[in-house]
Each structure stands twice: as C-alpha cells, then as structure tokens.
Amino acid sequence: MKKSKTKAVFLDRDGTLLRERGYLSRPKNFHFYKSVFPALRLLQKNGYKLVIITNQSGIGRGYFSETQLKRVHDALRLSLRKKGVRIDRIYYCPHVPNAGCACRKPRPGMIQKAKRDLNIDLSSSYLIGDQTRDIQLAQNVRVKGILVLTGFGRSARREAAKHSTKVATNLMTAGRWIVADAQRP
Numbered sequence: 001m002k003k004s005k006t007k008a009v010f011l012d013r014d015g016t017l018l019r020e021r022g023y024l025s026r027p028k029n030f031h032f033y034k035s036v037f038p039a040l041r042l043l044q045k046n047g048y049k050l051v052i053i054t055n056q057s058g059i060g061r062g063y064f065s066e067t068q069l070k071r072v073h074d075a076l077r078l079s080l081r082k083k084g085v086r087i088d089r090i091y092y093c094p095h096v097p098n099a100g101c102a103c104r105k106p107r108p109g110m111i112q113k114a115k116r117d118l119n120i121d122l123s124s125s126y127l128i129g130d131q132t133r134d135i136q137l138a139q140n141v142r143v144k145g146i147l148v149l150t151g152f153g154r155s156a157r158r159e160a161a162k163h164s165t166k167v168a169t170n171l172m173t174a175g176r177w178i179v180a181d182a183q184r185p
C-alpha cells in the first residue's frame with residue numbers, strides 16, 4: 001500500500017488571517033477576522049495541516065527583529081490554540097524585496113521547504129491569500145489557490161481572473177469550498 005501523503009492549506013497571514021495594519025511587531029496589535037476560527041477548525045477536522053507562509057520584509061528593513069517576530073507568532077499560535085486551532089508550521093521570508101532570495105512570495109521557497117518538512121502532497125493542497133503574489137505562488141507550485149476579499153483582496157481580482165482562481169468573500173467560504181472540492185469524486 002502506498003503511504004498516504006499529507007494535505008495542507010497554506011495560509012497567508014496579514015490580510016487573510018489578521019486585519020492588515022502595516023508592520024506588526026507586537027503581539028497585542030493583532031486582530032483576527034471573525035471567520036478565521038471556524039474556518040481553520042473545519043479544515044483541521046478534515047485532515048488538512050495548517051501552514052502559515054508570510055513575507056516579513058520588516059525584518060530585512062530593520063523595523064523589527066526575528067526575536068520580536070517569533071514572539072508575535074507564539075502569541076498568534078496561542079490565540080488560535082484557545083479557539084481550538086493548531087497551526088502546524090509558520091514560515092516567513094525575512095528578506096527585502098530586491099534581495100533575490102528564494103523564499104519571498106511569489107517565489108516557491110517557503111512552500112518547497114514545507115513540502116519537505118511535512119511530506120506534503122501539493123496536488124491535494126490549497127493556498128489562501130489576499131494578494132496577487134499569493135495567487136502567483138499557487139500557480140508556481142501548482143497548488144489550488146483561493147483569493148479572499150479581505151485585506152488587499154479586491155485589488156488582486158484581475159490576477160485571480162487571469163488564472164481562473166476562485167474568489168471567496170472570506171476564509172469561511174474558502175474553507176467550505178475546499179472541503180466540498182476534496183469530497184468530489
């Protein structure tokens with residue numbers, strides 16, 4: 001019997017899980033969109049690993065340190081845990097846009113690393129985000145992308161249309177689609 005691989009939902013952080021409010025360096029500054037908790041619980045219940053992938057060029061720009069970012073992410077995990085959600089991994093790109101790194105979205109570095117770390121089957125995985133680069137990244141690594149209209153979502157609609165990417169009003173709608181899509185024969 002073939003060992004079954006892991007399926008995952010890759011989640012953008014700012015504008016998808018959290019309200020977009022510029023560079024976030026302190027835990028107390030974050031606010032989740034309301035549909036995030038039930039959506040993530042639904043995906044988790046259906047066997048998806050939850051993996052956050054986020055560009056954090058504020059580090060490369062010297063606005064905050066990796067230690068501060070880790071504190072933010074610990075607090076984020078804890079808040080979600082209290083709502084019954086377990087985040088499997090968080091990957092971030094600390095580099096500035098012109099650094100030429102392999103990890104800044106839409107480049108595939110973070111997803112490739114997650115694939116290796118967690119043995120993820122990309123063909124049964126999804127990526128949800130609010131920006132053009134999220135949609136492009138989904139295309140680049142061949143996972144199914146969904147644009148959410150929270151955050152900067154409205155300005156990425158044209159890119160979504162170009163790739164026939166689904167557009168969801170919020171994360172709960174996206175979560176329901178994923179579960180329904182996966183159950184289709």
Ligand SMILES: [Zn+2]
Nearest residue numbers: 093101103104
């Ligand atoms: Zn990078």
